[in-house]
Amino acid sequence: MKYLRCLYCDATNPKNHEVCWRCALPLDYDRKKSIHKSLAFLFAAIIFYIPANLYPVLQTAKFSESHGSTILEGVLSMWQSGDYPVAIIIFIASIFIPMLKFIILFYLIISIMRCSAKRVREKIKLYFLIELTGPWSLIDVFVVLILVALIHFKNIAIIPGIGVTSFALMVVLTLLSANALDPRALGENCEE
Numbered sequence: 001m002k003y004l005r006c007l008y009c010d011a012t013n014p015k016n017h018e019v020c021w022r023c024a025l026p027l028d029y030d031r032k033k034s035i036h037k038s039l040a041f042l043f044a045a046i047i048f049y050i051p052a053n054l055y056p057v058l059q060t061a062k063f064s065e066s067h068g069s070t071i072l073e074g075v076l077s078m079w080q081s082g083d084y085p086v087a088i089i090i091f092i093a094s095i096f097i098p099m100l101k102f103i104i105l106f107y108l109i110i111s112i113m114r115c116s117a118k119r120v121r122e123k124i125k126l127y128f129l130i131e132l133t134g135p136w137s138l139i140d141v142f143v144v145l146i147l148v149a150l151i152h153f154k155n156i157a158i159i160p161g162i163g164v165t166s167f168a169l170m171v172v173l174t175l176l177s178a179n180a181l182d183p184r185a186l187g188e189n190c191e192e
C-alpha cells in the first residue's frame with residue numbers, strides 16, 4: 001500500500017483515496033500531468049530568458065535619440081563606473097540565479113521522471129528554495145530600473161524595454177513551473 005501526504009493538512013492518506021480523510025480536500029495527484037506542465041512552463045521560461053538578456057531592459061529617450069541597454073550592458077557600465085557591488089548584485093540576480101533555477105528545476109523534473117527516490121530531503125529543500133524565492137526575483141527588475149535611472153540618466157525619459165517584459169514573463173513562468181511540480185512526487189519511488 002502506498003501513501004500520499006495531504007498538501008493542505010499533512011495527513012497521510014492511502015493513495016487510492018480521492019479526498020483527504022481529515023480535511024476533505026482533493027488529493028489530486030497526477031504524476032505525469034505535473035511533470036508535463038512543469039516542463040512546458042520551464043521551456044517557455046527558458047525561451048523568454050533569451051530576449052530578457054538580448055533586448056534592452058530600458059530605453060532612454062533624449063530628444064529624438066533613443067538608446068537602450070541590456071542587463072549585461074548595464075552590469076558592464078556599472079562595473080566601469082566603479083559601482084562594483086551593484087554590478088555584482090545585478091549580475092547574480094538577473095543572469096546567474098535564473099539560470100541556476102532552470103538547472104535545479106530540470107534536475108528535479110528529471111529525477112521525478114526517473115523515479116529516483118534518492119536524496120529526497122535535499123530535493124525538497126531545493127524545491128522550496130525555488131518556490132520561496134520566486135516572487136522576489138521580480139524586485140530585481142525594479143532595482144535595475146531605479147538604480148540606472150538614478151545613477152546615469154538624470155532628467156531623461158526612461159521607458160521599459162522588451163527585455164524587462166521578457167524578464168518579468170520569465171520569472172512568472174519559472175514560478176508556474178515550480179508550482180506545477182508536485183513536491184510529493186519527489187519522494188515517490190514508483191517501483192511498486
Ligand SMILES: [Zn+2]
Nearest residue numbers: 006009020023
Ligand atoms: Zn488534508
